[in-house]
Amino acid sequence: MEIIRAEGKKLMAADPSESVVGNMVRRVLKIIREEYASGAKGVDSTDETDAQESLHNLLLAEGGVEDFSKSIPTLKASINESIGELLTELEGSAENVATQALEHIYGGDTIMTIGKSRTVLAFLKNAARKRSFNVIVAEGFPFLGGHDMALKLSEANIPTKVIPDADVFAFMPHVNKVIIGTHTVMADGGYVYISLMCSLSTRFKSFGVLVCAAMYKLSPQYFHSLDQEGFNKFANPQMLLPFEEMEGRESVEIINPVFNYVPPDCVTLYITNMGSNAPSYVYRLLSELYHPDDREL
Amino acid sequence: MSSSTDTGAASGDGMPSGVPNKEEDGKKEATKHTYKTGQDRASSGSNNTGQRQKKPREGEKQKQPPLSEQKQSASPGQKQPQPGQKQQQPGQKQQQSGEKKPSQQEDKQAGAQNAILKQQNMQKKGQGQGEGFASGQAQADGVQPTKSKAELRAERRLKQEAQRAAKSQKKSEASTAPASKSDSLRVPAKVLGDDPATQKREAKKLEKQNVPQRLSVKRKDPHFSHLRQYERELKLPACGTLHPDILRLGLEYFEGFLQGSNARALGLLAAFHEVILSYSTPQNKDLSRDLEARIKPYISFLDICRPLSVSMGNAIKFIKWQIAHVAHDVSDKEIDEYVRKIDLASSAIVNCSKSKLTDGDVVIVYGCSSLIYRILCSARKSVNFRVIVVDGRPRCEGKKMIQHMVKEGIKCSYTTISNVNYVMQEATKVLLGAHALMANGCVKSRSGTSLVIMEANANNVPVLVCCETYKFCEKSQADAFVFNELGDPDSLVKVGNRKSVLAQCQDNTNLFLVNLAYDVTPPELVSVVITELGMIPCTSVPVVLRKQAFSET
Numbered sequence: 023m024e025i026i027r028a029e030g031k032k033l034m035a036a037d038p039s040e041s042v043v044g045n046m047v048r049r050v051l052k053i054i055r056e057e058y059a060s061g062a063k064g065v066d067s068t069d070e071t072d073a074q075e076s077l078h079n080l081l082l083a084e085g086g087v088e089d090f091s092k093s094i095p096t097l098k099a100s101i102n103e104s105i106g107e108l109l110t111e112l113e114g115s116a117e118n119v120a121t122q123a124l125e126h127i128y129g130g131d132t133i134m135t136i137g138k139s140r141t142v143l144a145f146l147k148n149a150a151r152k153r154s155f156n157v158i159v160a161e162g163f164p165f166l167g168g169h170d171m172a173l174k175l176s177e178a179n180i181p182t183k184v185i186p187d188a189d190v191f192a193f194m195p196h197v198n199k200v201i202i203g204t205h206t207v208m209a210d211g212g213y214v215y216i217s218l219m220c221s222l223s224t225r226f227k228s229f230g231v232l233v234c235a236a237m238y239k240l241s242p243q244y245f246h247s248l249d250q251e252g253f254n255k256f257a258n259p260q261m262l263l264p265f266e267e268m269e270g271r272e273s274v275e276i277i278n279p280v281f282n283y284v285p286p287d288c289v290t291l292y293i294t295n296m297g298s299n300a301p302s303y304v305y306r307l308l309s310e311l312y313h314p315d316d317r318e319l
Numbered sequence: 320m321s322s323s324t325d326t327g328a329a330s331g332d333g334m335p336s337g338v339p340n341k342e343e344d345g346k347k348e349a350t351k352h353t354y355k356t357g358q359d360r361a362s363s364g365s366n367n368t369g370q371r372q373k374k375p376r377e378g379e380k381q382k383q384p385p386l387s388e389q390k391q392s393a394s395p396g397q398k399q400p401q402p403g404q405k406q407q408q409p410g411q412k413q414q415q416s417g418e419k420k421p422s423q424q425e426d427k428q429a430g431a432q433n434a435i436l437k438q439q440n441m442q443k444k445g446q447g448q449g450e451g452f453a454s455g456q457a458q459a460d461g462v463q464p465t466k467s468k469a470e471l472r473a474e475r476r477l478k479q480e481a482q483r484a485a486k487s488q489k490k491s492e493a494s495t496a497p498a499s500k501s502d503s504l505r506v507p508a509k510v511l512g513d514d515p516a517t518q519k520r521e522a523k524k525l526e527k528q529n530v531p532q533r534l535s536v537k538r539k540d541p542h543f544s545h546l547r548q549y550e551r552e553l554k555l556p557a558c559g560t561l562h563p564d565i566l567r568l569g570l571e572y573f574e575g576f577l578q579g580s581n582a583r584a585l586g587l588l589a590a591f592h593e594v595i596l597s598y599s600t601p602q603n604k605d606l607s608r609d610l611e612a613r614i615k616p617y618i619s620f621l622d623i624c625r626p627l628s629v630s631m632g633n634a635i636k637f638i639k640w641q642i643a644h645v646a647h648d649v650s651d652k653e654i655d656e657y658v659r660k661i662d663l664a665s666s667a668i669v670n671c672s673k674s675k676l677t678d679g680d681v682v683i684v685y686g687c688s689s690l691i692y693r694i695l696c697s698a699r700k701s702v703n704f705r706v707i708v709v710d711g712r713p714r715c716e717g718k719k720m721i722q723h724m725v726k727e728g729i730k731c732s733y734t735t736i737s738n739v740n741y742v743m744q745e746a747t748k749v750l751l752g753a754h755a756l757m758a759n760g761c762v763k764s765r766s767g768t769s770l771v772i773m774e775a776n777a778n779n780v781p782v783l784v785c786c787e788t789y790k791f792c793e794k795s796q797a798d799a800f801v802f803n804e805l806g807d808p809d810s811l812v813k814v815g816n817r818k819s820v821l822a823q824c825q826d827n828t829n830l831f832l833v834n835l836a837y838d839v840t841p842p843e844l845v846s847v848v849i850t851e852l853g854m855i856p857c858t859s860v861p862v863v864l865r866k867q868a869f870s871e872t
Contacts, residue, residue, distance in 0.1 A: 184811060
């Protein structure tokens with residue numbers, strides 16, 4: 023576990039804003055704990071120690087070979103098995119989310135999305151098998167994932183419009199749902215995403231904002247919206263203002279953050295691979311997913 | 320806003336307008352500035368249907384193929400609906416127009432025609448080659464269907480010169496005075512692009528005024544079928560009658576050299592100034608009538624180049640009013656006066672808004688507004704502040720703004736509209752220009768403005784909108800779609816020097832690229848409007864308008 027933890031830390035240090043890595047490390051840790059607990063139960067059924075207790079012991083007795091050797095024969099296999107399960111869950115998560123599409127989209131809907139998200143793409147494609155609806159894609163400058171998204175949607179026979187980010191407001195009255203992907207879902211139910219959507223949705227409360235997020239994106243971190251530097255990272259300013267286009271550019275500060283925190287009250291529903299939940303319920307999902315001791319890696 | 324071709328519904332949709340309707344008799348326009356809604360609608364409705372009944376045949380003939388047909392014609396089933404074909408269309412039309420002419424024209428025209436035909440042949444050859452290749456190759460060709468700007472312009476100039484020569488001949492044969500139809504249709508034809516009858520009428524009018532028409536695009540977005548579709552090709556006029564200044568102005572609008580509602584209005588006034596200077600009343604003709612008739616095609620031409628802005632509409636209204644009320648002598652002084660008023664208004668606004676900036680302010684501006692630029696420049700001398708320029712694709716006017724700021728030595732940051740949430744947290748003020756203020760208090764401005772305003776509201780940052788009163792508009796607008804302008808959809812595809820993935824799928828029937836020019840912000844989001852009359856709330860627009868109407872009469 024120490025090894026995993028250390029490796030996890032290294033990975034996370036590489037890019038602190040990619041919380042998914044940390045989440046996965048936590049999941050693996052949890053698996054080890056669980057498997058050990060069940061293994062311990064199975065092997066010495068006489069030993070009625072609490073799972074938490076034994077884990078605690080395990081943690082403390084890191085150097086104690088004895089503790090490990092006792093359970094290795096079953097433990098390693100079962101851990102591997104569980105990790106395999108986790109992998110298949112991850113791989114299937116997009117489809118799992120997508121299968122719920124028909125519950126949320128009806129014929130004639132006008133749906134807005136922004137940028138590119140594979141989960142959302144699968145979601146919409148799934149819905150398009152049965153129902154016809156329109157999609158408006160905001161292009162999501164500077165990454166312009168929206169173009170790619172629109173291309174794929176239109177290939178799937180979904181009528182698609184591409185609009186520049188600036189036109190989002192003008193189109194809002196014609197939209198009855200916003201379906202977006204996310205980078206991370208925070209513990210308080212807010213989420214982090216490539217900018218913009220935030221207060222739009224607050225303003226037009228009349229429609230639903232559905233966020234498609236597989237479970238692995240749930241992060242036990244808390245952030246405050248004022249503390250954007252806490253999780254943000256900045257992209258190349260060259261994307262906004264190509265160097266050759268301007269003289270005197272060195273005196274201009276170019277701000278190009280990648281993410282944006284959206285408070286939970288802007289979200290109607292999170293659609294995860296385990297069903298859909300309100301933002302207020304995210305904390306509960308988290309406690310099921312991760313072990314409390316692993317919150318801080 | 321479903322696209323309805325039904326006349327009644329369409330007239331119900333549109334707003335009663337007090338802005339000059341090009342089809343109206345000039346006299347009426349000058350005297351009556353506002354209309355009552357009820358009458359308005361009724362009369363427009365009845366008139367419309369009357370028109371229809373009169374000539375149902377022609378209407379039928381002209382009617383554009385219904386959407387389904389259009390779709391079919393562009394459907395993938397057909398052989399390569401490639402950009403090549405798209406290009407062919409203008410060519411064909413030219414040919415048609417070229418064929419029509421010879422009946423009236425002589426040697427000189429023939430030469431001109433040859434030039435045009437030659438061009439077409441060249442074009443066709445190019446297409447032939449393109450189509451001859453495998454479809455993949457054709458697609459690759461399709462990525463670059465447009466010629467370089469310079470080429471296009473040269474081509475246009477050539478055409479134009481030829482046509483002008485032809486025109487002058489034609490004119491000498493029969494001096495045609497564009498007759499003005501007394502057709503009191505109230506719903507602006509601008510928003511009835513989906514009504515074939517109106518379209519036809521428009522086309523006819525343009526023909527009568529010797530103004531070239533834009534070609535109708537094959538594929539229309541059902542949401543925006545009522546607006547005029549953007550077109551990269553401008554068939555330049557058979558325009559012997561057009562004043563060179565107007566022609567230049569039109570091209571400047573078209574190419575986007577002249578942007579911003581102030582600049583456009585001033586350009587328009589300057590051009591008309593020239594027109595009036597060079598005008599002399601022909602014998603046994605009434606000045607007001609003749610001049611009015613003279614400038615009508617000019618205005619339609621400018622409208623074709625780029626839909627008129629509200630500021631231009633008001634300026635034109637002013638010019639027309641002056642013309643109608645001038646007795647014998649042409650007064651270009653009045654126009655100068657109007658220009659001076661605009662200038663004075665903006666300096667008054669500059670003075671007024673300067674008081675709103677304090678030391679340490681972080682001001683967010685969006686795009687590039689000439690007025691905002693002036694304000695910031697003059698405030699810089701007394702106040703220490705920082706500017707964050709927010710920019711939006713695809714126009715990216717903010718780059719221009721940044722350049723101005725750097726030149727002025729103002730501390731500034733630059734970001735895009737998608738990050739406005741991020742920068743709004745450090746902002747203390749939002750300073751915006753406007754395209755127009757509508758009678759219901761809505762602020763119409765370049766698209767993206769409303770996003771910035773909304774974000775500012777979410778963060779409790781005051782929003783100051785600066786707008787001269789000549790940009791106030793009698794129309795009301797609650798929705799950004801009804802009156803808007805469609806920009807070049809291809810500009811979305813261009814990313815810097817690259818082209819995005821969408822470049823290859825122009826004829827994908829499921830995909831539309833939409834590029835709106837304006838959006839509309841509801842009045843409750845704006846803290847204050849700074850005008851030359853002082854700081855007023857948005858909702859006082861009708862009051863100001865009424866006062867102006869009083870002072871004019």
